[in-house]
Amino acid sequence: MSLMFGKARTCNIVTVPEHEPSECNIVILGAMGSGKSEDTYSSEEVVDQQQVLVKVMDTADQDGPVNCERYLGWANAFIIVYSIDNRSSFEACQQYLETVTLYSKGLQPEAPVILLGNKVDMERYRQVSKADGAALALRFGCLFFEVSACLDFLSVQHIFHEAVREVRRETERSIRPLFISEDKSAISLSSAPPLTTCYKELPTPATAKLVTVKSSRAQSKRRAPTLTLLKGFKIF
Numbered sequence: 217m218s219l220m221f222g223k224a225r226t227c228n229i230v231t232v233p234e235h236e237p238s239e240c241n242i243v244i245l246g247a248m249g250s251g252k253s254e255d256t257y258s259s260e261e262v263v264d265q266q267q268v269l270v271k272v273m274d275t276a277d278q279d280g281p282v283n284c285e286r287y288l289g290w291a292n293a294f295i296i297v298y299s300i301d302n303r304s305s306f307e308a309c310q311q312y313l314e315t316v317t318l319y320s321k322g323l324q325p326e327a328p329v330i331l332l333g334n335k336v337d338m339e340r341y342r343q344v345s346k347a348d349g350a351a352l353a354l355r356f357g358c359l360f361f362e363v364s365a366c367l368d369f370l371s372v373q374h375i376f377h378e379a380v381r382e383v384r385r386e387t388e389r390s391i392r393p394l395f396i397s398e399d400k401s402a403i404s405l406s407s408a409p410p411l412t413t414c415y416k417e418l419p420t421p422a423t424a425k426l427v428t429v430k431s432s433r434a435q436s437k438r439r440a441p442t443l444t445l446l447k448g449f450k451i452f
Contacts, residue, residue: 238266238267238268238269239268239269239270239271240268240269240270240271240292240293240379240380240383241271241272241273241290241291241292241293242270242271242272242273242291242292242293242294242295242376242379243272243273243275243287243290243291243293243294243295244272244273244274244275244294244295244296244297245275245281245287245294245295245296245297245312245316246275246296246297246298246305246308246309246312247280247298247304247305247308247309248305255272255274256271256272256273256274257271257272258270258271258272259272261373261376261377261380263377263380263381264381268380270376270380272376273287273290273291275287280308280311280312281311281312281315284315284319288315288316288319291327292327292383293327293328293329293330293379293380293382293383294312294316294327294328294329294330295329295330295332295375295376295379296309296312296313296316296329296330296331296332296358297309297332297333297334298331298332298333298334298344298349299333299334299335299338299344300333300334300335300336300338300339300342300343300344300349300362301335301338301341301342301343301344302343302344303343303344306333306343306344306348306349306352309331309352310352313329313331313352313356313358316329317329317356324390325383325386325387325389325390326386327383327386328358328359328379328382328383328385328386329356329358329359330358330359330360330361330375330378330379330382331349331352331353331356331358331359331360331361332360332361332362332363332375333346333349333360333361333362333363334362334363334364334365335364335365335366336362336363336364337364337366337367346362349362359378359382361374361375361378363375
């Protein structure tokens with residue numbers, strides 16, 4: 217599936233802003249036989265008129281999650297894959313879902329998860345119903361899709377783009393500011409009593425008197441310093 221998404225292709229030219237694209241790290245998980253391949257690559261995509269550099273790590277675990285640390289802290293999103301004609305690959309998905317869910321719990325932003333049933337072109341050999349896949353996704357609160365990675369590139373591309381959208385949504389939720397609701401019991405400005413200006417007139421320099429304040433240590437041998445003030449002023 218990763219090779220299908222990352223392969224060279226012709227497409228319409230899309231005008232995007234001239235700036236460094238944002239990055240989205242996606243990890244593909246699943247047991248052997250689900251249509252995955254050990255691979256790591258990147259692809260520049262345009263999702264909702266915004267350029268993004270999609271980096272993909274396609275793992276190839278044989279017996280469930282192994283050495284999870286190598287991708288858990290790196291990923292912004294997870295795509296967990298099984299083959300609809302392989303029941304054991306579907307059952308292995310639960311281990312991945314439990315591992316990812318446990319790791320992502322409490323993180324801000326959370327890493328979105330997509331459960332993906334692959335090889336719908338093998339419908340006549342189906343061992344996992346679409347209802348089973350949807351039920352497992354509902355149980356773990358993740359998105360669910362079915363595709364044929366070898367036949368339908370646009371569907372595969374849609375899955376990756378949807379992962380990018382979910383990452384953006386989670387990021388927006390995590391940085392949303394906290395708003396304090398207005399207190400209905402507060403007095404409105406219109407009902408508040410008018411403010412009055414209160415001030416005292418300062419003496420003008422012409423009427424001010426000079427006052428000399430001597431230090432309490434005036435009897436010392438050294439000459440005591442004096443402070444000259446304008447009468448009518450206070451020292452704070």
